[in-house]
Amino acid sequence: MGRAPCCEKVGLKRGRWTAEEDDILANYIAKHGEGSWRSLPKNAGLLRCGKSCRLRWINYLRDGVRRGNISKEEDDLIVKLHATLGNRWSLIASHLPGRTDNEIKNYWNSHLSRQIHTFRRIYTAVSDTAITVDVNKLSAAGKRRGGRTPGQSPRSSTKKKPVPEPITKAKDESSPAGAASSVSSSPHSDEARSAVVDPDQNQPNNSISVSHTSDGPCSEDGTWPMVMDPVDQTGVLEANCTVDQQMGLWEVNSSMNQIGIMEDESEMQALLSSSVTAENGLVGIDPGGLSQVDDLLDMDWEGFASHLWDQPAQNGLLQPAEPQAAKGSESDELESFVSWLLSDAC
DNA sequence: AAACAGGCCAACCGCCCCCCT
C-alpha cells in the first residue's frame, strides 16, 4: 500500500543539518535554482533525501525567512486566521511574511493551542461561579515547566490531540476554597446593562470587562493549577473582552481570541443577559453565560464564512470587495475571504 | 547536584494534489 518512498533512504543521513550541509545546499541552489528536489542531493553531493533538502531550504535557508520573536500582532493574526482557516498552515503562513508553515504550526502547537485550551478550561473549571479571566496571564499560565503533574502522561502535548473534554465539576464537589462562596450572583440589572450599552447611541461600548473576583485561595488539588493570581494567591482572573457591532454582526472578542459572532442583537443580549455582578463597570458572566461562551468557541467558522458569502450586500459593507473571486477554486475563495477578513473593512 | 518531567522545535513521514507526458 502507498507510494514508494520519495528516495532510497539507505545510506542517507538523517537528523540535524550541519553548517557544512547548509552551505552545500545554499550554494547549489544559488547556482542552479530551486526545484528538482529528487535529484538535487545527488547533484549537490549531499547524503540527504530530496524532501529533506527542500524542507531545509524552505524553512531555514531561503532568503527572507524570519525565525523566532513572533510579535503580538503576528500572534493575534495567527489566532484569527486559525479560527477561520483551521490547520491550513501554509495558507496562514502566506499572510505572515517571512514565516513558514512549519514555524507557525510549531508555534500553534506549543503556545497558542495550549492557551486556547487553558482559556476553555478556565471557563469550565470555575463554572459554578462568576468568572474573571485575565487573558494576558494565560500565556504565563500555560508556561509551567518542569516538575511532575500527577496524572499527566509524558509528551501528552505532542500526541495526537483529541479535543480535551472540559473539566466538569459537580456543584457538590469540593470547589476551590472560597471561590464559589465568595461570589454571589446578583440579578442582572439596568446598571449592569448600562455598562454594556452606550445610552446615547444605543450602541455597545468598545470595551466590556468580563470579570470575576474570588477572595479564596486556589485549591490544592490542582483544579486551578494555571489560573492562580501570582500576587495574592487567590483565584482572581481578569479578562478584557470587547463587544463590537460591525456590519450588522455582534462580535465578542478577547484580546487573544474571538469568542463569538452573533447575527442579531438579541443573541448578543442573550449572552449578556446572563451577565451578573456589575461593579465599577465590570460585568461578570454566570455559569449559563459561560456555557454559551464555550459553545461559541466551537463555532463552525467555515460555515460562518459560507454564510457571509451568501449574504446580499448590506450598504456595501458586508460583502468583500470582489465576491466574484469566490467563483474560483476553494483556495481562491479562502484567499479572498481572508483578504477581506484582514482588511480594514472588518 | 542529580534526576525528572514537560516544553520546544527541527526534522521526518506519508498522504494528496497538480502537472506533465
Added chain:
DNA sequence: AAGGGGGGCGGTTGGCCTGTT
C-alpha cells in the same frame, strides 16, 4: 483521458533544553 512523478502539506516524532523537585 489516464497514469506517474514531483512537490506541497499537515501530522507526528524524537532529542535537546530548562525549570522543578
